[in-house]
Amino acid sequence: MIFEIKRDSDFSIHNLPFGIFSSAGRSPRVGVAIGESILDLQALADLGMFPQIDKAVFAQNSLNAFIALGKTSTSKLRLDLQRWLLEEHPILRENPAVLVSQNEATMHLPIHIGDYTDFYSSIEHATNVGKMFRDPANALLPNWRHIPVGYHGRASSVVLSGTPVQRPWGQAKGKDDVLPKFQPSARLDFELETGFIIGKDTHLGQGINTAEADEYIFGKVLLNDWSARDIQAWEYVPLGPFLAKNFATSISPWVVTLEALAPFRVAGPVQEPAVLPYLEYAGDQNLDIQLNVVLETAVGVSTEICRSNFKYMYWNMAQQLAHHTVNGCNVRVGDLMGSGTISGPTPDSYGSLLELAWSGTQPITLADGSQRSFIENGDTVVMRGFGEKDGVRVGFGEVRGKILPAHK
Amino acid sequence: MIFEIKRDSDFSIHNLPFGIFSSAGRSPRVGVAIGESILDLQALADLGMFPQIDKAVFAQNSLNAFIALGKTSTSKLRLDLQRWLLEEHPILRENPAVLVSQNEATMHLPIHIGDYTDFYSSIEHATNVGKMFRDPANALLPNWRHIPVGYHGRASSVVLSGTPVQRPWGQAKGKDDVLPKFQPSARLDFELETGFIIGKDTHLGQGINTAEADEYIFGKVLLNDWSARDIQAWEYVPLGPFLAKNFATSISPWVVTLEALAPFRVAGPVQEPAVLPYLEYAGDQNLDIQLNVVLETAVGVSTEICRSNFKYMYWNMAQQLAHHTVNGCNVRVGDLMGSGTISGPTPDSYGSLLELAWSGTQPITLADGSQRSFIENGDTVVMRGFGEKDGVRVGFGEVRGKILPAHK
Numbered sequence: 001m002i003f004e005i006k007r008d009s010d011f012s013i014h015n016l017p018f019g020i021f022s023s024a025g026r027s028p029r030v031g032v033a034i035g036e037s038i039l040d041l042q043a044l045a046d047l048g049m050f051p052q053i054d055k056a057v058f059a060q061n062s063l064n065a066f067i068a069l070g071k072t073s074t075s076k077l078r079l080d081l082q083r084w085l086l087e088e089h090p091i092l093r094e095n096p097a098v099l100v101s102q103n104e105a106t107m108h109l110p111i112h113i114g115d116y117t118d119f120y121s122s123i124e125h126a127t128n129v130g131k132m133f134r135d136p137a138n139a140l141l142p143n144w145r146h147i148p149v150g151y152h153g154r155a156s157s158v159v160l161s162g163t164p165v166q167r168p169w170g171q172a173k174g175k176d177d178v179l180p181k182f183q184p185s186a187r188l189d190f191e192l193e194t195g196f197i198i199g200k201d202t203h204l205g206q207g208i209n210t211a212e213a214d215e216y217i218f219g220k221v222l223l224n225d226w227s228a229r230d231i232q233a234w235e236y237v238p239l240g241p242f243l244a245k246n247f248a249t250s251i252s253p254w255v256v257t258l259e260a261l262a263p264f265r266v267a268g269p270v271q272e273p274a275v276l277p278y279l280e281y282a283g284d285q286n287l288d289i290q291l292n293v294v295l296e297t298a299v300g301v302s303t304e305i306c307r308s309n310f311k312y313m314y315w316n317m318a319q320q321l322a323h324h325t326v327n328g329c330n331v332r333v334g335d336l337m338g339s340g341t342i343s344g345p346t347p348d349s350y351g352s353l354l355e356l357a358w359s360g361t362q363p364i365t366l367a368d369g370s371q372r373s374f375i376e377n378g379d380t381v382v383m384r385g386f387g388e389k390d391g392v393r394v395g396f397g398e399v400r401g402k403i404l405p406a407h408k
Numbered sequence: 409m410i411f412e413i414k415r416d417s418d419f420s421i422h423n424l425p426f427g428i429f430s431s432a433g434r435s436p437r438v439g440v441a442i443g444e445s446i447l448d449l450q451a452l453a454d455l456g457m458f459p460q461i462d463k464a465v466f467a468q469n470s471l472n473a474f475i476a477l478g479k480t481s482t483s484k485l486r487l488d489l490q491r492w493l494l495e496e497h498p499i500l501r502e503n504p505a506v507l508v509s510q511n512e513a514t515m516h517l518p519i520h521i522g523d524y525t526d527f528y529s530s531i532e533h534a535t536n537v538g539k540m541f542r543d544p545a546n547a548l549l550p551n552w553r554h555i556p557v558g559y560h561g562r563a564s565s566v567v568l569s570g571t572p573v574q575r576p577w578g579q580a581k582g583k584d585d586v587l588p589k590f591q592p593s594a595r596l597d598f599e600l601e602t603g604f605i606i607g608k609d610t611h612l613g614q615g616i617n618t619a620e621a622d623e624y625i626f627g628k629v630l631l632n633d634w635s636a637r638d639i640q641a642w643e644y645v646p647l648g649p650f651l652a653k654n655f656a657t658s659i660s661p662w663v664v665t666l667e668a669l670a671p672f673r674v675a676g677p678v679q680e681p682a683v684l685p686y687l688e689y690a691g692d693q694n695l696d697i698q699l700n701v702v703l704e705t706a707v708g709v710s711t712e713i714c715r716s717n718f719k720y721m722y723w724n725m726a727q728q729l730a731h732h733t734v735n736g737c738n739v740r741v742g743d744l745m746g747s748g749t750i751s752g753p754t755p756d757s758y759g760s761l762l763e764l765a766w767s768g769t770q771p772i773t774l775a776d777g778s779q780r781s782f783i784e785n786g787d788t789v790v791m792r793g794f795g796e797k798d799g800v801r802v803g804f805g806e807v808r809g810k811i812l813p814a815h816k
Contacts, residue, residue, distance in 0.1 A: 114563060114564055115562055115563050115564050120647060141645055141646065142581075143579075143581075143588070143642055143643060143645065146579060146581075146587070146588050147579060147588075147642070147643055149643070149646075149647055149650075150647070150650055151559070151560070151647035151648050151650050152559070152560035152561055152562055152650065152654070153560055154523055154560055154737060155522060155523050155563070156522055156523050156737070156738050156739065156740050156743070157612055157737055157738055159612065166613050166736055168735035168736055169734055169735060169736075170734065170735050171551075171554060171555060171684065173550075173551075173554075179554070179681070180551070180554050180555075180684070182684045182685070182686060204565055204567065204655075204656065205574050205815070228735070231735070234551055235551060235555055235557070236646065236647075236648075237551065237646075238549065238557075238644065238645075238648070239528060239557055239558070239559035239644075239648040239649065240559050240644075240646070240647040240648025240649075241647065241648075242557075242558055242559055242560065243731070243734070243735040243737065246560070246735070246737040247612075247735040247736045247737055248612065248736075273587070276579065276588070277590070278590060324651075326577055326578065326651070327576035327577060327578050327636070327639070327651040327654070327655040328574055328576055328655045328656075328815075329562060329564070329565055329651065329654040329655055330564050330565055331564065332564050335564070407613070407736075
């Protein structure tokens, strides 16, 4: 075999996700992950393997130009790669340098993000938050079952997995404080999310209906929506989260295509009351993607603190996109849409420390016996996800981020 | 004179704002407004007038590359232009084609906007909204006097003045409705704002303090933050406005530099209680910019419906920028920061129809006797603004948008 794939590899022949990498002093370019290697698409293009495609799209520091070719081109290219890998195409055998070890590569942010939107689409998460901060008897707000609630996030501070995140300073006001204080966040949290990446532009005024949504979704990444709960609680009324979120959002480096995720499509939960017609959809629109979160302490003790699944989401991506554009709002290739925190029905499936430790009232215990209500300096949060069915495994790799102390 | 300037021109020799224009079939390029003309900077560069600057920055469809040169370069260039115009530099006299009539030019969106943030910094506006929708006795929320409240808006749907805006569809739920309805917005509104444009990148983790803020602000535009009040009321809890705003935001074509606005600096209102130290500032940080809003009906009847002034703002730009970055959030050249609706103390100075017609309870009367509680199809909203002092006038021109009927 010209490439090797371990049985539990996220990057099986069924996956072939796209990313931006550099190696050996060469400039960033488009690559495809396969096992523990990366297929260098710029090199393959230079060897004449993609005669239909302008080679310039592969010599970029983002996937945007490649994605903008459209799925007719990008899906065909992915299937061609799959065939060439399986049949050990002579070009691959004769040019071993087109396969680069992931260990020798530096990954880069895969997309230039025009706009970043974050949804709030897990009913378990919204209910948990409502119970803690509002009314346990009426945890869900009245609009929640009618609207895939979302808000705009900050695109500039979306960072690649591995980028350390400094604990933010900010205003917070404790229940008994007369005035707010300015201090490093004392309630720093993660949110386990996935994100999808827009694959096709719309113009202003053009809606995307649920049946068309797949055309407009290129693929998915893992996303950690870092959140400073104390800053959030004080700032968020009436215009929503701002500084509590925009200090950093981490995403995984490999964009897994919607096609690669097709085997994991499952039905979503029943939506009651019925949604408005523009939010109705057909087919299986949820995805059975197993997710987990590991917390690594500064000295390297790892504890799995959450197991969840993307299939739990109440609102699916087609509904999110239909809603986002129903007023005519335009989307552009490379826009990032976060799912919202992915909490499941059981306490070990909650997708944030806020929920896992129930707002600090039930600290979780790590493998070394220490406890956590929120993230401590030196902690690293690692999220992983994959689909697995009938021997086919398609994974995301990981999104990882270490928390550094706040500046002095 | 090689150029002519009317006494009441916004584009006096003291102004020299930057924009992107095209004319006579030539591609978009950087220009400077003077009187009723545009000075073609690409043409001047081709004539060798800016030997220190890479000519490519003028042959762009956005100002970003030009702005990224830094104020040392851009301020000097502006002062050079001012001198050359005043002394009727031979190059200008010998090359009349470097001056293009504004009537013969097409303007383009002046900046590529990475991120768009909108603030909520008028105490009169926040109080009015609070009175209407929350508690008249406690109109201001507890955080308002401590935080220059802001939220992230949508960059993709920021459009140039003159772009028609289609009435958006969306969910709304009346007080007596059991379920939300899906319909064209029935409470479409404008918000009179200005926006400032970031002139210098920061890196993630780097704050901008109030004393440094001017370095990071290139200039300002007029901004109409179109708002669908019925959609907003139903969607905004708990994550803020989303579809109520992101169908369109209009900005004026000419970016007026901070230097040109310096003569209009005035003291801001006293802030009580005292702000946290990171929000303290020195000097005059408000700007005396006279603003008005004219509503033109479909048949062309114009009525001035608001006169306000940017000097009323409670939170100034330096505080907004210091707050936005105090958690380490990075900014990039071309980011747009909206001021929030600029309402003054008197009812005729309120910066939105929501306030002018007090949520529909006191419709305003137009020059033709018709009334408005919200914007009707065919109405055009025009905002204008200028500073004037000691015979020096520096203006923004206008931001204009016509409301088209919702799609079927």
